[in-house]
Amino acid sequence: MFNGLDFGAMFFNIRFVVLMATLSLSPALWALETDADESADVEFAIFSLNNDLPPLSKSKARMLYRGKSKKVGGSLKIVLVDLPETSMHREEFYSMLLGKSVSQMNGYWAGLAFSGKGSPPEELDSDDIKQILKWLNENPNGIAYAPVESVPDEVNILITVPQGE
Amino acid sequence: MLLNRQYSILLLSLGITANAEAGIELTDNILLSGFGSTSISKTDNKTPLFISREISDEICYDCDTLFGLQLDIDIFEGFNASAQVVKRTQDDWSDPELEWAYLGYEFADFEVRAGRLRLPLFLVSEFYYVGQAYTWARPPEEVYDAILGFTSYDGISLAWHYEISDEISLTISPYYGFERLNEVELGGTLLQFDTDYMTGVYIDLVGFNYRIHTGFMQTQYIQRPFPATDKLDVYTVGAEYSLDAWQWMAELEYDELQINWYASVGYALDDFTPYLVYAESHELRESKGVTLGLRYDATSTLSLNLEMQSIFSHEPGNRAQFVTSPLVYGEKDDVDLLSLTVNFVF
Numbered sequence: 375m376f377n378g379l380d381f382g383a384m385f386f387n388i389r390f391v392v393l394m395a396t397l398s399l400s401p402a403l404w405a406l407e408t409d410a411d412e413s414a415d416v417e418f419a420i421f422s423l424n425n426d427l428p429p430l431s432k433s434k435a436r437m438l439y440r441g442k443s444k445k446v447g448g449s450l451k452i453v454l455v456d457l458p459e460t461s462m463h464r465e466e467f468y469s470m471l472l473g474k475s476v477s478q479m480n481g482y483w484a485g486l487a488f489s490g491k492g493s494p495p496e497e498l499d500s501d502d503i504k505q506i507l508k509w510l511n512e513n514p515n516g517i518a519y520a521p522v523e524s525v526p527d528e529v530n531i532l533i534t535v536p537q538g539e
Numbered sequence: 540m541l542l543n544r545q546y547s548i549l550l551l552s553l554g555i556t557a558n559a560e561a562g563i564e565l566t567d568n569i570l571l572s573g574f575g576s577t578s579i580s581k582t583d584n585k586t587p588l589f590i591s592r593e594i595s596d597e598i599c600y601d602c603d604t605l606f607g608l609q610l611d612i613d614i615f616e617g618f619n620a621s622a623q624v625v626k627r628t629q630d631d632w633s634d635p636e637l638e639w640a641y642l643g644y645e646f647a648d649f650e651v652r653a654g655r656l657r658l659p660l661f662l663v664s665e666f667y668y669v670g671q672a673y674t675w676a677r678p679p680e681e682v683y684d685a686i687l688g689f690t691s692y693d694g695i696s697l698a699w700h701y702e703i704s705d706e707i708s709l710t711i712s713p714y715y716g717f718e719r720l721n722e723v724e725l726g727g728t729l730l731q732f733d734t735d736y737m738t739g740v741y742i743d744l745v746g747f748n749y750r751i752h753t754g755f756m757q758t759q760y761i762q763r764p765f766p767a768t769d770k771l772d773v774y775t776v777g778a779e780y781s782l783d784a785w786q787w788m789a790e791l792e793y794d795e796l797q798i799n800w801y802a803s804v805g806y807a808l809d810d811f812t813p814y815l816v817y818a819e820s821h822e823l824r825e826s827k828g829v830t831l832g833l834r835y836d837a838t839s840t841l842s843l844n845l846e847m848q849s850i851f852s853h854e855p856g857n858r859a860q861f862v863t864s865p866l867v868y869g870e871k872d873d874v875d876l877l878s879l880t881v882n883f884v885f
């Protein structure tokens with residue numbers, strides 16, 4: 375199929391280098407596109423009913439929602455809750471906070487669930503704010519997200535996305 | 540025997556409740572989850588390709604078939620236990636392997652585990668058998684098969700997790716595995732290693748969209764039937780980085796016998812992710828390979844991979860990624876592989 379091994383390998387090496395170079399140039403363009411998309415979208419609040427939880431930086435929020443951090447304020451262990459997979463808000467939220475699609479996130483959660491390092495967030499049956507508040511009420515160290523306009527005034531808003539920094 | 544019974548009980552208990560998203564909650568504190576993969580694969584070479592998979596030029600429906608069950612138990616404050624039983628690609632269904640079984644205890648920034656544990660050498664070591672969790676059909680064999688596919692040790696580990704800042708966290712984890720027998724079949728020969736110990740450490744630097752993993756392992760063993768004691772030092776380094784739809788990964792493995800590496804890039808377009816992998820093996824195995832693949836995420840728990848892989852040997856008669864020298868089969872040194880794989884989790 376391929377005459378001359380070295381030639382074949384060289385061909386692939388060159389093709390690979392060219393492809394990698396092309397690939398590394400494009401993210402900048404891609405980033406511009408997503409930023410433009412984001413500004414038109416809803417704003418989300420990441421919030422809790424627990425007033426002891428400190429405000430989150432955007433980096434911290436991203437670490438939490440990638441399952442790479444489980445604690446806030448140094449020692450307080452928190453729990454996350456997710457909206458159902460059918461929820462539009464879930465898709466928008468992950469795309470805004472992490473730039474990830476639902477299927478990309480599903481891959482990460484599968485890795486996390488089977489790594490012995492933690493588990494994906496519990497999933498609610500509906501994205502109704504009453505359900506979210508009920509879950510937060512049962513989970514004192516729980517953190518949830520929802521569109522900012524649906525969130526009642528008395529909750530502890532830790533950060534808003536995409537605005538917050 | 541005991542394992543078989545354990546496995547049957549686990550299989551029977553699958554019927555209890557079904558929640559497709561997050562495994563099956565047997566009680567508030569016990570979670571049962573599972574994963575599996577299978578494929579249709581074929582090469583253009585009679586020599587069996589890849590350790591423990593042995594794909595050749597006849598269409599194979601069970602070369603990549605694996606199925607695993609995992610039980611996670613929250614015992615009480617800080618204590619947890621986990622067990623994973625896997626019918627690996629090389630196992631019969633009636634004889635699966637207890638891949639891990641440990642008791643863990645977390646206190647402050649530390650975690651101690653004791654039992655059978657996963658060797659933390661590579662980026663995807665922890666979910667090596669969970670195809671749903673990585674883009675490829677199989678982790679790149681050049682690197683992941685370097686130590687003959689051994690994945691576990693029996694011993695203890697300590698992990699220290701430290702959050703350097705909101706952006707970066709650090710994990711340092713030394714481990715020690717006690718004496719045991721490691722076995723693997725390679726091209727019809729059963730290799731047996733009486734391992735005195737397997738000890739090492741890994742260091743992870745983690746940000747929200749990247750991870751840098753470095754590992755070191757030293758093992759002392761006697762390969763039967765030879766009387767001599769050997770020692771092997773294995774060094775690994777790997778990094779993954781993702782930006783929006785892009786994902787880059789690269790890993791390198793080095794020991795006294797060999798050096799292997801790969802680089803991989805993927806781009807997620809909604810439910811489709813095309814990806815490209817380039818890999819090289821040197822010294823022990825001599826090959827260069829390229830993989831072009833497409834992953835399709837059909838649902839949140841089911842995915843498909845279509846993959847075309849070409850491996851070029853650069854030393855005539857070298858085993859490369861085969862289980863034995865292609866000379867044994869009177870075959871050419873290069874191989875092309877086509878695979879269609881299904882992965883699922885529950």
